[in-house]
Amino acid sequence: MFLRHEGFLGALGAFMSYEKHGLGDLMVHQLVERFPMGSPYIGGNVHGPPLGDLNEKISWMEKFILKGTEITAPVPMAPPGTTSLGGFEVPSSKGDILRPDASKLNVGVLHLVPSLEIFPLLADPKTYEPNTIDLSDPGELEYWFTVLSGHLPDLVDKAVASEGGTDDAKRRGDAFARAFSAHLARLMEEPAAYGKLGLANLLELREECLREFHFFDAYRSIKQRENEASLAVLPDLLMEIDSMNEETRLLTLVEGVLAANIFDWGSRACVDLYHKGTIIEIYRMSRNKMQRPWRIDDFDAFKERMLGFGDNKLHQHKRALLFVDNSGADIVLGMLPLARELLRRGTEVVLVANSLTALNDVTAMELPDIIAEAAKHCDVLRRAAEAGGLLVDAMINIQDGSKGSSSSVPLMVVENGCGSPCIDLRQVSSELAAAAKDADLVILEGMGRCLHTNFNAKLTCDALKLAMVKNQRLAEKLIKGNIYDCVCRFEPGR
Template sequence: MNCLVSGANFLLKAIRHEAFTHMEGHKEFVQIDQNDLFPYLLVNIGSGVSMIKVDGDGQFQRVSGTNVGGGTYWGLGRLLTKCKSFDELLELSQRGDNSTIDMLVGDIYGGMDYSKIGLSASTIASSFGKTISENKDLEDYKPEDISLSLLRMISYNIGQIAYLNALRFGLKRIFFGGFFIRGHAYTMDTISFAVQFWSKGDAQAMFLRHEGFLGALGAFMSYEKHGLDDLMVHQLVERFPMGAPYIGGNVHGPPLGDLNEKISWMEKFVRKGTEITAPVPMAPPATTGLGGFEVPSSKGVLRSDASKLNVGVLHLVPSLEVFPLLADPKTYEPNTIDLSDHGELEYWFTVLSEHLSDLVDKAVASEGGTDDAKRRGDAFARAFSAHLARLMEEPAAYGKLGLANLLELREECLREFHFFDAYRTIKQRENEASLAVLPDLLMELDSLTEDMRLLTLIEGVLAANIFDWGSRACVDLYHKGTIIEIYRMSRKKMQRPWRVDDFDAFKERMLGSGDRKPLPHKRALLFVDNSGADIVLGMLPLARELLRRGTEVVLVANSLPALNDVTAMELPDIVAEAAKHCDILRGAAEAGGLLVDAMSNIQDGYKENTPSVPLMVVENGCGSPCIDLRQVSSELAAAAKDADLVILEGMGRSLHTNYNAKFKCDALKLAMVKNQRLAAKLVKGNIYDCVCRYEPAS
């Protein structure tokens, strides 16, 4: 029991979306504050049922239980239906109709409700009650009806007893786990309805994604002290590699040992002409006669195999921290798009699927187009398609799903098949082309007045943000012109007002009005997006302007490659090349320690006589086109402590995620919207509309 409680406490503290509710086939993840976790009631349903009041780590007591549990269901079910296994019995209940077995209120009152005391005609008055008045033998009843009636009888009683114990101790949180549940949707639904009915909505039944591992996790942690007791949720990342052959909702065979085994497994399905997907949903069970309360209105599919949640690999990354400039980390939600809406989910799945073949081509080309690269590319495409199929069937399979999670899953899948930088050659080519025209752009900017220069810089950032290999519309543009032609076309279209236009407010903060000149920001964090024109002709000139004003600048870039996004490892070389044409960038880069290695081949004679504010580069701790600011690198967290301006650039970091994020400091969000659906939904605009959203410190 100590292991059980330790495992539950660990998961509830370590996994952000570990707990969920389950009503009428719908899962909803529950965000739990670690500081408000205790006390709670843990209901473990195995052969019997134990109910444990948990007051803290190592503080618990078994307060109740019942001998009517999973063993009762299995034992009686085996005698009454001849089913041999527990899972077979659960599957049988899926096809059942308990109204042929149970006596309902309507059976007693001529099909009518007993509204005076709040009972509907479909309320179960007596489990198995109808069998006593019928001249039938056991063989005359369908096994599936018996199984469902038995399942409901036991689930409802466990739910009621659990609530009564929660009421006794004043507990609002009740977590259910154990062998009896097994991710079975209808079991969770019946327990949830019971708790909701008897509590009149005051209490909720909650379940755990990893409920089958509570005891094992607790045993692991108690066997030897691993220093895991004080882990924070932001230090753990769950990933979902192709760990074992999976088809038809089940794992087949031993774990896949290495990359070659994974590829060979994918190729087997190609030869056999089958898809690596979960099975097609079956019809839902009959919903007449829910025990003790109304029939649920939903007719949602409640397959047990589809409802089971996948278990990933939990990675400990102790260097990850919460971004310290978030106004309220507890309420922060990175994802802007709600993928719980099935229409949104289907749309973005289609977008990712349509982009897949082009991504595979780029990935294979980045590895020289070898036969080995082609094999890995095909295997990646099938693996990622299998992920999408699984998530289309059960969106909660990997936890709470947002667009950022989908995009990160794609990048992780690429890395799993050893494609570590699919756009490497494209990024190099676009960086070189952009750096070639940078000197002319800087001369143009220096010829402008201060206020015109600021407007031109913001226009330049928005125009250069058109370069995004993750956007289908932008990929089409690449086929029609060079990077410089596209950039010039984009700049010509930069006419205010933009769709979201807070430029005047930002300009006043930067330049003031009249005789009032505001102090410059102390330090600015620039979250950069794409390689090529985006960084070279957009964000670097903006960084240069901030440096000119005496503001320290930190360029924040990905730790790992994702699409054509620039990485922190690539930035020093880009800055070094740009610094050849600009004294401001050169002095700041030297002050920030960027030119020690990157400019070793530049003339040694140059030394900046006047001290410069530093230009620095830090990695953000992720490898995705989006960013979740609850998990950033410790270097970024440290750099943020002195920052008073955050600039988020690009669709992934400022629209798909963080559009609604609030910060303790001034924040500027800049992006060109390169998706028509997102433009219409988020800003009520059109594709290629621009967002310049300025929000003063909260």
């Protein structure tokens, strides 16, 4: 039971089946847990391999939910009557609680992802823990489960709408909701069922379930609409920024990142705001409220690093990694103007975005088109985009020294290897790991990347963490503040 629960058997199979490396060459971060809903449930038994056909999977989910309402928690039993549950059998008693584990739900399958690497700028990968929220506290666990469950109906609506609202999309949406709810029910009763549990794991589980039922971009139309609205006002914002002196400009840019980070479809408080104004009205309101000091306010230290102090000369970073967050105002009116300022200072800029969609987060595939539109209004961005060639050429320069020095590429877009609102810096793409080797500044933006995870992460280079707190529980627990408080944490490199 212990071996099965800890996943040693699955890990051993992955080790032995991977021919390119011996056992000593593989690391635990290369084993990523996925959460498929598994095999057909018929009469209490699992028959055949995991389902690959979506229609069959949905049909099985519908049958599973019907039967699952009759299931209560499994009870221990003595050998030899053990099952694949690791010594548990399905009891004959009935109840109204859904217990997916009791029907031998196929969850927590280990997959080898050899392309994922440890972020080379981590100060101490062995002691690094990405999750900030401790879900071993039952009260904390119940709170976040309630948040995720409450957000589920709206998420299903967005997912179905993204697929045209067809009958097929509605059926898949219903199956997704049931699948995710089943996982939550299991974890609520047994938090360690899938291993060590953190908030990042819950958020990734939700995205995995969406993708399993073929919802690959639930916020597609919303992101497109918000990008267009933000790009329309970008020229005026850039003109305003360019009229400022250096010190005022730097503060305005950081304020702009914090203000634009208010747009987050993963936050119930922010979703409520959308009913009170347009995207631009909300952005301007947010900027007007940027009163210092912020809840965590290290801006003066960052300014001193960037602009120098007294007789110190202007500091120029060689390469900056900007971990971006949401589409719309967040990327267009927040992070791109900051990236532009760094480019003007002669710093190479690497925009790091999700490989897969998660809520309304911008992806690496979407960024080149956004930059191309923004470049129409900005010579700095246009020259940088032309010189770097964005994603493809940038990667050639990083990985193949014979085709040019990476220093000749001022602007790059890189996938982070992730499909979640959070990020585990022990599991990043090889492209990001390569780009990070010459970086001396990392900017982490957004609740997921620098509050839910990495709030306490220590790096070997300068690190700036920027976010607007849009969850009351997070505000109270993490920064001892209130909702919409701002975090500007600067940590000089060692």
